[in-house]
Amino acid sequence: MFDVIIVGGSYAGMSAAIPLARARRSVAIVDAGERRNRFAHASHGFLGRDGHAPDEIADEARAQLLAYPTVSWLDGRAVTASGKIDGFEIALDDGRQLAGRRVVIACGVADILPEIPGLAAHWGIGAMACPYCHGYELDRGRIGVLATSPMALHQAMMLPEWGTTTLLANGTVAPDAHELEELERRGVTIEPVAVTEIGGEAGAPVAILRDGRQLAFDGLFVTPRTRIASAIPEQLGCAFKDAPLGPIIATDDLRQTSVPGVFACGDVVRPVASVALAVGDGAFAGTATHRSLIFESAAQPRAA
Structure with a gap:
């Protein structure tokens, strides 16, 4: 006992x-x-x-x-x-x-990560959840926020502290007028086209979009x-x-x-x-x- x-x-x-x-x-x-x-x-x-x-x-x-x-x-x-x-x-x-x-x-x-091919291979290296844990090391580089829930809007508004931020809406979030205004005020770019795959080498994720474009990032943030x-x-x-x-x-x-x-x-x-x-x-x-x-x-x- x-x-x-x-x-x-x-x-x-x-x-x-x-x-x-x-x-x-x-x-x-x-x-x-x-x-x-x-x-x-x-x-x-x-x-x-x-x-x-x-x-x-x-x-x-x-x-x-x-x-x-x-x-x-x-x-x-x-x-x-x-x-x-x-x-x-x-x-x-x-x-x-x-x-x-x-x-x-x-x-x-x-x-529980979203079922996007390639994302799991980057998890904890180039794809993270917490900017306080991993944001500083990105050295104010290119940051993507992969939307998985409405929490992505909050995260996208925070992340410009750590680098140039793009919100990958991915068909998950649709900001209203007030949220669009706040995102613009924070300097966040919105990418509306869905993400079909995460490519690139570990630590250098690349979001591959449905229209074929590829967006390279120094870090990708996700809220699983x-x-x-x-x-x-x-x-x-x-x-x-x-x-x-x-x-x-x-x-x-x-x-x-x-x-x-x-x-x-x-x-x-x-x-x-x-x-x-x-x-x-x-x-x-x-x-x-x-x-x-x-x-x-x-x-x-x-x-x-």
Whole structure:
């Protein structure tokens, strides 16, 4: 019986484990090895590690975490979960069974890219989602915004901070008069012809249009839909709420879900993706989980 089982060993999950380990609580981290930023060569915006490779940051964090003797790391995927506060059970895909008093869900989300040939090959290299993470390195070059939802209008208005911006409407967005005025004010060019393929070498995407024209960019920004990367939250009965790009887990101010004893952190609870935010979120959830172990029980759960 572990004090806490953490589902997901990326930045939020490892960060949640630190305060628990330092409180000498027994922690099991189950990790499927599919960090959301695994396609990127560098991670930006995380204080002290700006520009470092995601693998380097994660590997160093894991080594530091495993120096605590109460932490166990299990490579594998959590596939089923049941139980209640002080008595949760989680099964892994290889048949291993875990029991824990608390659960922290930090499984992250998966990006669902639009089905445009060639786009996936550029993802995380020349095609990105977050300008704060990758915009500076474009050196004020040519930027394309590939519309996948109305969020593209907001993104297109932001991106001129980082370079000359073209909104590829792609039959997805049709700006109204006010939005056209705002896009013009920001210097955004609108390309109405649909995109049929993304070509070019990695890091230098080329949008191939239906009429045969090719538009070369230094970077292409996309806002993909997302889905929670595990069925565990649903199996435990967690409530969800809608976010702009897909559902996320509903939590209170202490990152506790609707299920007593189950906490969540990272991209599964916030619509904005960032290593820095995930680490902060995880640290907060880990601290709240420790307090739950002290002050709550199945017989006396936390007051609403």
